[in-house]
Amino acid sequence: MESTTLLLIGLLCTASMLAHTINIQDLSTNPGLLTITSGQCFITKGQDRLYHEIDLDQYQKLLTNVDTIIQGLRHLDTFHDLTVLLSTKYNSISKLYNDLLPHKRTKRGAFNLLGSGIKIITGNLDDHDLLQINREISNLKVKDNSLIEQNNLQVRINKKIENQINKMTNTFNAQQSLITRELIKIKQGLNNRTGINNVSFLIQTFKTTYQLDQIEKELEAIFETTHLANLNVISRNILDKSELSLIKENLEKYNVTFQSFEQVYDLLGIRSVFRDRKLYFIIFIPQLESTTFNRILMEPLPIAGRIIKLPFTTALIGQNKTFLLRKECHTIGLNTMCNKDNLFDVSNDECFSKILRGLAGNCPFVQHNSNVGIIKRLTENHIIVKNSSRTRMSTDCNLSDRILKGTFLIYISNCSVTLDNVTYSNTVYHFKPPQTVIPLDGVKIEQHSLEPNITFEMLHELHLHSRKQISSLEIKSISHTYTCVGLATLSIISAIAITILIYINIQRRGTEIKKQLYFTSRNASTRKEYTITDSRRIGLEGGVVTEDTIYQKPATIIKFNNQPKSPSVHIG
Numbered sequence: 001m002e003s004t005t006l007l008l009i010g011l012l013c014t015a016s017m018l019a020h021t022i023n024i025q026d027l028s029t030n031p032g033l034l035t036i037t038s039g040q041c042f043i044t045k046g047q048d049r050l051y052h053e054i055d056l057d058q059y060q061k062l063l064t065n066v067d068t069i070i071q072g073l074r075h076l077d078t079f080h081d082l083t084v085l086l087s088t089k090y091n092s093i094s095k096l097y098n099d100l101l102p103h104k105r106t107k108r109g110a111f112n113l114l115g116s117g118i119k120i121i122t123g124n125l126d127d128h129d130l131l132q133i134n135r136e137i138s139n140l141k142v143k144d145n146s147l148i149e150q151n152n153l154q155v156r157i158n159k160k161i162e163n164q165i166n167k168m169t170n171t172f173n174a175q176q177s178l179i180t181r182e183l184i185k186i187k188q189g190l191n192n193r194t195g196i197n198n199v200s201f202l203i204q205t206f207k208t209t210y211q212l213d214q215i216e217k218e219l220e221a222i223f224e225t226t227h228l229a230n231l232n233v234i235s236r237n238i239l240d241k242s243e244l245s246l247i248k249e250n251l252e253k254y255n256v257t258f259q260s261f262e263q264v265y266d267l268l269g270i271r272s273v274f275r276d277r278k279l280y281f282i283i284f285i286p287q288l289e290s291t292t293f294n295r296i297l298m299e300p301l302p303i304a305g306r307i308i309k310l311p312f313t314t315a316l317i318g319q320n321k322t323f324l325l326r327k328e329c330h331t332i333g334l335n336t337m338c339n340k341d342n343l344f345d346v347s348n349d350e351c352f353s354k355i356l357r358g359l360a361g362n363c364p365f366v367q368h369n370s371n372v373g374i375i376k377r378l379t380e381n382h383i384i385v386k387n388s389s390r391t392r393m394s395t396d397c398n399l400s401d402r403i404l405k406g407t408f409l410i411y412i413s414n415c416s417v418t419l420d421n422v423t424y425s426n427t428v429y430h431f432k433p434p435q436t437v438i439p440l441d442g443v444k445i446e447q448h449s450l451e452p453n454i455t456f457e458m459l460h461e462l463h464l465h466s467r468k469q470i471s472s473l474e475i476k477s478i479s480h481t482y483t484c485v486g487l488a489t490l491s492i493i494s495a496i497a498i499t500i501l502i503y504i505n506i507q508r509r510g511t512e513i514k515k516q517l518y519f520t521s522r523n524a525s526t527r528k529e530y531t532i533t534d535s536r537r538i539g540l541e542g543g544v545v546t547e548d549t550i551y552q553k554p555a556t557i558i559k560f561n562n563q564p565k566s567p568s569v570h571i572g
Contacts, residue, residue: 018377021413022397025437026507027301027384028406031356031445032308035438036382041295041329041336042254043343044286047269050247052238052281053373054222059097062215066090069179080207089212096219100226102274104344171211179205198295225281229270236265238281244339248287254288259333266332293318295329295336296356296438299378301407302387306365306450308351312344315356322353351448358538362442368454379435383410383424385518409437430502 027034057558070090073083221237228235239247250263258264269284293316300307312324316338324346329338346352351363374386384407385391391404397415410417 002421019413020277020397020415022395022399022415022417024404025409025411026406027409029441030301031443032301032303033440033445034301034384034409035356035440036297036299036378037436037438038295038297038379039334039435041293041338042065042256042286043289043291043293043316043323043338043340045340046287048250048285048287050243050283050285052283054279055277056097056100056279056283057277058169058245059215059219062211063090063094063097065173066208066212067170069205070177075206082205082209086209086212089216092523093216093219096216096223100219100223100279135316143180153165168211168214171207184407202531212411222279225270226272226279229272229281232269234265234268234270234283236262239265239268239283247435250285251288252291256288257334263333267335267337288337289340291318291321293321293323293338297378298352299376299384302368302370305370306447307367307368308445309364309451315346316343317356320347322349322356324352343467355440355445356438356445358440358443360446362446362448364449365447366451374423381413381435383413383419384408384413385410385419391420422515433567465509 066086067090070083070086073079073086077085121201198338200519221235225235225238244261244264247268248258248261251264251267256267260424267286271282271284273280275284286292296315296317298310298313298315300310312326314325314328316323316325322345325338325342326344327339329336329341329342331337352360354361355363370387373388373391375383375388376386377383385404386407388404388406388408393404393410394401395412395415397412397417404419410419412424412426414426414428416423418424
């Protein structure tokens with residue numbers, strides 16, 4: 001605890017002793033692109049592979065020999081405590097060994113369906129990788145454990161662990177033979193069961209405990225390596241010093257620098273697979289391009305209401321090649337490694353490949369609102385102020401307060417600066433590669449095309465405007481729907497009412513017609529009755545009754561209400 005406190009105090013004192021530095025650079029004469037170097041960079045074009053082969057069946061043989069020794073010692077009462085200790089340790093190691101073996105039930109995709117016979121333990125490997133690994137393992141066994149692929153990738157296999165297991169197996173076999181002979185003597189009564197005086201037997205018995213510790217240590221190292229490989233992290237137990245030295249020397253040929261021996265691990269990758277009862281750890285060693293590239297940070301500057309269209313903000317320059325970075329690179333110590341698959345080649349364009357080399361370029365531009373000021377931190381040491389109309393600056397870097405108007409680049413080291421009430425600090429604890437600004441003053445940049453700048457604010461305004469239009473259309477649609485529904489309802493009601501009126505009218509006319517027919521038929525029957533009555537006349541002519549039908553005009557009938565009908569009498 002005290003040493004940690006002293007270390008922190010020492011670092012703070014060292015940081016406070018370093019000089020405060022601030023530099024303000026006017027960028028009004030810049031042609032439109034700020035460029036800052038940020039060290040060198042290496043491009044990885046492939047990977048060398050180092051295989052560690054572990055035959056798990058050899059460990060099973062060792063455990064079988066140990067179990068045989070333990071079973072033999074159980075006949076000796078003198079070694080009871082030692083037998084219990086060995087049995088406990090043996091059971092623990094057996095469980096650890098069984099945990100290393102792949103389970104029979106595996107999730108879908110764990111086995112390669114193309115027939116390589118490889119089971120993936122850690123890492124993401126596709127069928128092509130599995131077939132390549134399977135082929136390399138087969139070829140390494142017939143080509144002296146080392147081969148060179150067509151793309152010059154180095155592939156080696158390490159037999160160190162296998163040799164250690166073989167040596168340990170021979171030792172256990174010798175121990176087992178000696179102990180077995182002594183046990184035979186005990187069973188034949190040639191030796192005392194409670195007093196073993198054979199010094200060699202005692203030594204070999206206690207060596208068994210030591211050998212078990214060695215087996216446990218190696219299995220734990222394998223178990224740890226397997227689990228760390230899930231994170232693509234290499235255990236410090238997997239590589240020996242000779243392998244690390246070989247890898248370090250190979251990378252130093254490309255001018256890779258290491259601040260410590262342990263940094264070699266940070267540049268490596270690892271995968272593990274299981275094939276034919278053997279576990280393979282595959283160590284991936286980066287294979288680098290022979291050319292070292294300079295890493296450059298780019299920031300577009302507003303010029304007359306426009307800025308250069310910048311697809312990516314970081315570029316790599318090396319001899320005749322120029323790349324833009326799609327993704328950030330992997331930095332370890334003073335080394336930055338960039339995967340070739342993450343590079344965008346612009347070596348043949350007329351813009352960045354020219355400008356970054358101090359030549360005139362022809363670039364696409366984007367419209368820019370020059371009325372908006374921007375303050376942005378580019379690196380730990382650099383802050384840029386763009387199109388400032390009035391920015392208040394204060395600092396503790398031994399510089400007076402001032403007002404900034406325009407476009408400026410501010411460099412600070414081991415101090416802080418406040419811009420419009422926002423503080424930017426930098427503290428230096430260790431050496432860093434220098435970052436310098438590449439002057440482009442005087443470089444001519446022509447406009448190839450000019451594109452409209454659709455900013456987030458513009459998109460937000462368009463979004464709000466679209467929402468308003470959608471709301472208006474929804475209101476109109478609802479109003480139109482209600483109108484249509486109302487008109488349809490009114491039409492239906494009107495149709496129903498008209499139908500009812502027509503029906504009532506028809507019923508009323510039918511009733512009147514029935515009444516007319518009724519009265520007509522009734523009058524007709526009445527006239528007939530009157531006619532029959534008149535035709536019947538009683539007369540006496542010579543004492544004989546005669547009937548003569550004589551038509552006469554009906555007499556007028558006077559009908560009184562509530563009077564009974566009486567036959568009319570016609571008086572001649």
